Amino acid sequence: MAEKQQNRCFQEFIKGLIRENPTFVLALGLCPTLAVSTSVSNAIGMGLASTFVLIGSNLIVSLIKKQIPEEIRIPCYIVIIATFVTVVELIMKAYSPALNRALGIYVPLIVVNCIVLGRAEAFASKRTFVHSFMDALGMGIGFTLALMLISIIREFFGFGKIINYPVFYNFHPALVIGMPAGALLVIGLLLGFFNIIKQKK
Amino acid sequence: MQNRLKVSVSPHIHKPVSISKIMWSVNLSLIPAGIAGAIIFGFSALWITVISLITAVTTEAVIQKLTNKKISVKDGSAFLTGLLLAYNLSPSVPLWIPVVGSFFSIAIGKMIFGGLGQNIFNPALAGRAFLMASWPSYMTSFTGPLKFDAVTSATPLALLKEGKPLGDVSYMDLFLGLRGGCIGEVCIIALLIGAAYLLFRGYINWQIPFTFILTVGLFTWICGPRGFLTGDGIFHVLSGGLILGAFFMATDYVTSPLTINGQIIFAFGCGLLTAIIRLWGGYPEGVSYAILIMNAATPIIDRFTKTRVYGTVRY
Amino acid sequence: MDLGQFLSIFISSVFIYNVILSRFLGLCSFIAVSKETKPALSMGLAVLFVISMSSIITWLIYTYLLIPFNITYLRTISFILVIAAFVQLLEILIRKFTPGLYKVFGIYLPLITCNCAVFGVAVLNSDMFFVNNKAVPGSFMYSLFQGICVSIGYTLAMLLMSGIRERLELCSIPKSVKEFPLAFIIASLMGLAFMGFNGFKF
Numbered sequence: 001m002a003e004k005q006q007n008r009c010f011q012e013f014i015k016g017l018i019r020e021n022p023t024f025v026l027a028l029g030l031c032p033t034l035a036v037s038t039s040v041s042n043a044i045g046m047g048l049a050s051t052f053v054l055i056g057s058n059l060i061v062s063l064i065k066k067q068i069p070e071e072i073r074i075p076c077y078i079v080i081i082a083t084f085v086t087v088v089e090l091i092m093k094a095y096s097p098a099l100n101r102a103l104g105i106y107v108p109l110i111v112v113n114c115i116v117l118g119r120a121e122a123f124a125s126k127r128t129f130v131h132s133f134m135d136a137l138g139m140g141i142g143f144t145l146a147l148m149l150i151s152i153i154r155e156f157f158g159f160g161k162i163i164n165y166p167v168f169y170n171f172h173p174a175l176v177i178g179m180p181a182g183a184l185l186v187i188g189l190l191l192g193f194f195n196i197i198k199q200k201k
Numbered sequence: 202m203q204n205r206l207k208v209s210v211s212p213h214i215h216k217p218v219s220i221s222k223i224m225w226s227v228n229l230s231l232i233p234a235g236i237a238g239a240i241i242f243g244f245s246a247l248w249i250t251v252i253s254l255i256t257a258v259t260t261e262a263v264i265q266k267l268t269n270k271k272i273s274v275k276d277g278s279a280f281l282t283g284l285l286l287a288y289n290l291s292p293s294v295p296l297w298i299p300v301v302g303s304f305f306s307i308a309i310g311k312m313i314f315g316g317l318g319q320n321i322f323n324p325a326l327a328g329r330a331f332l333m334a335s336w337p338s339y340m341t342s343f344t345g346p347l348k349f350d351a352v353t354s355a356t357p358l359a360l361l362k363e364g365k366p367l368g369d370v371s372y373m374d375l376f377l378g379l380r381g382g383c384i385g386e387v388c389i390i391a392l393l394i395g396a397a398y399l400l401f402r403g404y405i406n407w408q409i410p411f412t413f414i415l416t417v418g419l420f421t422w423i424c425g426p427r428g429f430l431t432g433d434g435i436f437h438v439l440s441g442g443l444i445l446g447a448f449f450m451a452t453d454y455v456t457s458p459l460t461i462n463g464q465i466i467f468a469f470g471c472g473l474l475t476a477i478i479r480l481w482g483g484y485p486e487g488v489s490y491a492i493l494i495m496n497a498a499t500p501i502i503d504r505f506t507k508t509r510v511y512g513t514v515r516y
Numbered sequence: 517m518d519l520g521q522f523l524s525i526f527i528s529s530v531f532i533y534n535v536i537l538s539r540f541l542g543l544c545s546f547i548a549v550s551k552e553t554k555p556a557l558s559m560g561l562a563v564l565f566v567i568s569m570s571s572i573i574t575w576l577i578y579t580y581l582l583i584p585f586n587i588t589y590l591r592t593i594s595f596i597l598v599i600a601a602f603v604q605l606l607e608i609l610i611r612k613f614t615p616g617l618y619k620v621f622g623i624y625l626p627l628i629t630c631n632c633a634v635f636g637v638a639v640l641n642s643d644m645f646f647v648n649n650k651a652v653p654g655s656f657m658y659s660l661f662q663g664i665c666v667s668i669g670y671t672l673a674m675l676l677m678s679g680i681r682e683r684l685e686l687c688s689i690p691k692s693v694k695e696f697p698l699a700f701i702i703a704s705l706m707g708l709a710f711m712g713f714n715g716f717k718f
Contacts, residue, residue: 027544027547027548027696028544029544030543030544030547031540031541031542031543031544031632034540034543035540071604071608072604073604074600074601074603074604074607074626074629075597075600075601075604077600078596078597078600078629079597082593082596082597086593108592109592109632109635111592111593111596111630112596112629112630112631112632112635113630114544114630116630117626117629117630118630121626172336172339173335174301174331174335174336175334175335175336175337176331176334176335176708177335179334179707180540180707181334181704181705181707181708181711182334182704183704184700184701184703184704184707185309185700185701185704187700188693188696188697188698188699188700188701188703188704189697189701191693191696191697191700192313192692192693192697192698193692195691195692195693195697196692199691199692268690309701309705310705312690313690313693313698313701314684314687314689314698315687315688315689315690318687319684319687319688319689321680321683321684321702321705322705322709327705327708330705330708330709330711330712331708333711334708334711474712478712478713481716481717482712482713482714482715482716483714483715483716483717484712484714484715487712489712490709490710490711490712490713491712493705493708493709493712494709494710494712496709497676497680497705497706497709498676498679500676500679500680500682500683501675501676501679503679503683504553504679504682
């Protein structure tokens with residue numbers, strides 16, 4: 001029985017990585033993905049910040065889910081999420097101001113990141129504390145990994161750099177990849193590629 | 202009584218034979234413009250065109266091979282895409298530009314939608330938009346006509362956009378193609394010869410190009426630089442990629458509406474957008490973007506102008 | 517109040533700086549709900565309602581609460597709360613009066629809250645129509661009108677996309693790109709097309 005529960009917890013974690021990856025499968029949180037995935041360092045920073053908020057909000061929501069009246073649940077979730085976002089914002093301002101500057105308005109916009117609100121609504125409001133934690137962890141890391149993958153590609157093809165180091169001389173990067181239209185193209189092609197792999201299995 | 206009336210709504214099944222006849226006729230009709238481009242701009246124009254063609258055809262063949270489909274490059278549609286893309290490029294672009302562009306046009310503009318007949322956007326123009334967004338500096342440097350010395354000079358529309366004087370470019374110069382510009386767009390008379398052939402054979406209809414060109418001419422005439430009715434409509438009609446676009450790209454069956462009404466709306470939209478971008482937008486030329494935007498609108502236009510199948514409910 | 521300004525707001529919000537295809541806000545719902553025309557139009561209508569109402573209320577809050585008390589840094593959180601409240605109201609109404617529509621939307625209705633377009637318009641209004649923390653004359657009407665026009669632009673983009681995807685339903689798309697991958701690629705090509713509007717100057 002305990003083993004089944006452990007297995008179940010692990011399932012909730014793992015699904016956020018691949019099978020229900022928030023970016024590639026659920027198509028959530030696209031606005032920050034497009035904007036922030038132009039460099040790998042930004043991607044990691046955003047991913048971790050979002051993961052923190054996700055975990056915090058999922059935990060609190062699952063703890064007090066019985067107290068929240070259903071009619072006004074969304075504003076309540078927003079308040080909870082906004083609190084964690086403010087915490088993250090302040091921590092970032094204090095300990096990594098460069099990252100804060102790079103991410104700009106997208107840090108406060110974690111409040112409207114569809115992933116955070118979406119998981120609070122669809123999962124944490126209905127499940128136990130531990131499962132909500134696992135779900136948040138999985139989703140957050142899945143989001144971070146997706147961001148990293150996209151930004152590695154975009155930084156290389158769109159700017160000719162990897163983690164801010166120029167790769168070749170005389171390389172003419174395709175500027176469009178650094179733009180939102182290019183980001184959509186990269187995501188679409190990645191998705192197609194993943195589908196091909198899935199079909200081969 | 203035999204039912205001789207066939208009422209059907211798209212999509213229709215394509216018969217490869219007639220498609221290929223049409224495609225190769227269009228290819229043929231574009232040859233004069235290519236020859237003119239090579240004469241006016243020199244060998245670089247020729248190499249760009251050839252490389253673009255080879256890449257397009259090869260890309261389609263390879264993708265079809267990899268996905269276990271029948272290789273259909275004989276139908277001439279990949280050839281056409283390669284040709285049109287090259288005609289939309291400046292003669293001074295480095296040779297890897299048509300390679301990347303052609304590859305994008307075929308792979309993303311066409312094959313990913315499932316191949317011929319299913320793409321939404323004109324593949325050559327999709328490729329051009331991709332190139333334009335990726336390498337704007339290469340895509341916007343042009344050379345003068347009949348000067349084979351690689352000195353850059355601006356196109357008439359670019360000069361107009363920057364408010365600079367046009368020098369001594371006359372209507373006849375524009376008509377013959379004695380101006381800076383893209384390989385296949387400059388020689389109006391060569392393009393018109395090809396277009397006349399296609400119209401004569403009935404492979405393109407006159408409504409789309411006519412509406413498109415008329416709209417651009419009228420709009421630019423009405424919204425002139427010094428007030429109402431002071432615009433130079435004729436200049437606008439003869440400049441940029443309008444003739445090439447109106448006769449050879451807006452008329453593409455796959456990416457334009459099915460009914461005549463729909464096509465007129467489509468062409469009007471293209472003309473309006475072209476004129477607006479030329480007059481007030483950031484780019485000097487808007488034909489390719491206008492057509493792409495109207496390509497996106499074509500399914501909706503079709504939905505609202507479709508001939509109603511008898512007996513069904515109106516939306 | 518200047519008719520030219522209204523015209524310019526209309527043309528830039530609907531076409532030139534289209535919220536989805538040029539500003540790339542509101543993409544989650546764009547990719548997810550644009551598969552068929554009817555849900556796409558319903559979503560557009562819902563967004564119209566939410567954006568219009570929130571434009572009004574956020575303007576009022578900004579003008580009479582945030583500026584006088586010098587707490588404009590609370591803009592983000594107060595705007596979002598307003599939007600969340602309105603979406604909740606909308607959900608209650610839809611659930612009560614048109615439960616079929618409620619089923620169609622599924623999880624995407626509460627997600628209008630985090631639709632970047634809605635929040636983006638509120639922020640845009642407060643940036644464009646307030647100078648030095650004072651409301652520009654006519655800024656209320658401009659804000660409301662801009663909200664309405666942005667929603668029209670949103671609906672237009674949804675309509676275009678749903679038309680395209682409905683037509684592609686009849687085609688034999690390669691299996692690996694069916695659904696989402698192709699939707700992203702179409703959005704990318706539409707974005708490329710709309711780049712023609714860059715650099716617009718009236």
